[in-house]
Amino acid sequence: MTETDSHDIRDGETRIDAPMREDAAVQFIGVIRTPYTSRDMCPRQGKLDGPDCRLELRPEWEPGLEGITKFDHLDVLYWLHQSRRDLVTQNPRSDGRITGTFALRSPVRPNPIGLSLVRLIRREGNVLIVKGLDCLDGTPLIDIKPERCAYTPQAPHKDADDV
Amino acid sequence: MTETDSHDIRDGETRIDAPMREDAAVQFIGVIRTPYTSRDMCPRQGKLDGPDCRLELRPEWEPGLEGITKFDHLDVLYWLHQSRRDLVTQNPRSDGRITGTFALRSPVRPNPIGLSLVRLIRREGNVLIVKGLDCLDGTPLIDIKPERCAYTPQAPHKDADDV
Numbered sequence: 001m002t003e004t005d006s007h008d009i010r011d012g013e014t015r016i017d018a019p020m021r022e023d024a025a026v027q028f029i030g031v032i033r034t035p036y037t038s039r040d041m042c043p044r045q046g047k048l049d050g051p052d053c054r055l056e057l058r059p060e061w062e063p064g065l066e067g068i069t070k071f072d073h074l075d076v077l078y079w080l081h082q083s084r085r086d087l088v089t090q091n092p093r094s095d096g097r098i099t100g101t102f103a104l105r106s107p108v109r110p111n112p113i114g115l116s117l118v119r120l121i122r123r124e125g126n127v128l129i130v131k132g133l134d135c136l137d138g139t140p141l142i143d144i145k146p147e148r149c150a151y152t153p154q155a156p157h158k159d160a161d162d163v
Numbered sequence: 164m165t166e167t168d169s170h171d172i173r174d175g176e177t178r179i180d181a182p183m184r185e186d187a188a189v190q191f192i193g194v195i196r197t198p199y200t201s202r203d204m205c206p207r208q209g210k211l212d213g214p215d216c217r218l219e220l221r222p223e224w225e226p227g228l229e230g231i232t233k234f235d236h237l238d239v240l241y242w243l244h245q246s247r248r249d250l251v252t253q254n255p256r257s258d259g260r261i262t263g264t265f266a267l268r269s270p271v272r273p274n275p276i277g278l279s280l281v282r283l284i285r286r287e288g289n290v291l292i293v294k295g296l297d298c299l300d301g302t303p304l305i306d307i308k309p310e311r312c313a314y315t316p317q318a319p320h321k322d323a324d325d326v
Contacts, residue, residue, distance in 0.1 A: 023188070024191070026185075026189055027184035061179075067266035068265055103234065115278065140187075144265040146268060148278075
């Protein structure tokens with residue numbers, strides 16, 4: 001393994017031994033600023049009343065925030081750039097209870113995409129101030145979506161069976 | 164534009180004119196089978212009592228499903244491979260009301276990652292039968308996670324301030 005990762009293999013964990021496929025490219029659209037500068041500081045799950053964090057978009061994507069302040073909650077997707085990607089089973093408590101990667105929300109997964117529900121506090125130009133993140137400071141941002149429960153599709157009003 | 168896309172630019176929409184960044188690679192871990200073989204057939208949002216769909220994992224990732232049947236609901240992430248990626252504002256109803264891409268759940272976004280909450284019906288080896296998807300048949304699968312509300316982090320029991 002030449003990957004940068006701090007997660008060593010524990011008893012009972014299984015890794016994929018094939019070279020990683022590269023099927024599509026992700027572009028980072030900005031960076032996330034949190035108070036968590038080391039993994040030990042990161043909570044296991046963010047809290048909607050936790051500390052303020054910042055989603056800083058690259059300037060070219062700023063117009064993409066038009067209209068976002070009408071939503072209270074957002075889904076934020078980010079790239080867990082320090083996670084290994086080859087574990088198919090994991091032993092998260094080091095207690096021998098083996099669990100499949102897809103039955104965990106661990107950052108260790110084939111595509112290390114983190115997903116958090118956040119509360120939108122305010123917008124400042126190309127920056128959103130939010131609460132609810134648990135990721136490291138400097139984590140690359142890949143997407144922001146209105147939270148699904150609050151969201152009503154905007155396209156063709158007419159096809160009622162669509163909604 | 165040489166991208167394959169069927170979404171032409173509508174009045175008031177804005178596109179990014181820079182070459183796309185390629186910051187990280189996504190690997191497809193399987194394919195999604197739905198009854199929707201053209202975009203016109205796709206509902207705007209999936210329904211948890213909709214038709215059965217299949218998440219077919221590549222065989223090497225099958226052990227990653229260990230333990231997943233204890234969850235009723237899952238977050239499914241997939242790659243919207245037919246979507247254009249360069250629109251920063253959109254005019255979804257073609258009515259002149261311009262909305263930023265991040266205030267929409269449109270498939271057109273810088274990283275065309277779809278996210279759906281699904282209901283797990285059953286597992287058959289490397290296949291999960293689920294309800295709630297709205298994507299095209301043949302959509303590449305990139306991740307499956309237990310739905311966040313039902314999920315309790317498994318790692319170190321002891322640090323109570325973590326939960």
